[in-house]
Amino acid sequence: MTAAPPHAPYGRGHLAACLLALYLVTVAFIVLWPSPVDQQAQGALARMLIRLHAFGAPDWIDYNLVETSANVAMFVPIGVLAGIQLRDGLRWLALPAAFVVSFLIEFFQDSFLPGRFGTMQDVLANTHGAAVGLVILYAVLEHRRLRQTAPPDIPKR
Secondary structure (H helix, E strand, C coil), X not given: CCCCCXXXXXXXXXXXXXXXXXXXXXXXXXXXXXXXXXXXHHHHHHHHHHHHHHCCXXXXXXXXXXXXXXXXXXXXXXXXXHHHHCCHHHHHHXXXXXXXXXXXXXXXXXXHCCCCCCCHHHHHHHHHHHHHHHHHHHHHHXXXXXXXXXXXXXXXX
């Protein structure tokens, strides 16, 4: 059995491609749904934020922060999985690709879904999430590289 070449982490195989495709389909269902997916939870979220503030949470922890954080989190797996699919020198392309995909999503929402609206804030949050995913991937790959190139431990006398 031969090891995967250095430009192909984890074999850059079919599993990551399938996971990316499945995840993108899931994201498409969420972002292209005719009404905001958090619409049902808005009341519960508002009550939870009121309770948090009553216990001393700062006022800047609000609905906008929760929504933006969700947009960031939604694109972290895209950054990781798209990065796995790209060669070493091309992984950075996952970031502009995430920006374009997010921009198209927001454009579609704003143009064709009357119950939704697209914002540049969402585009930036999604792109930020993809960047976080890429950083995580780079950190994992660097950790693996350092473990593979580290000299063996020398026993103490």
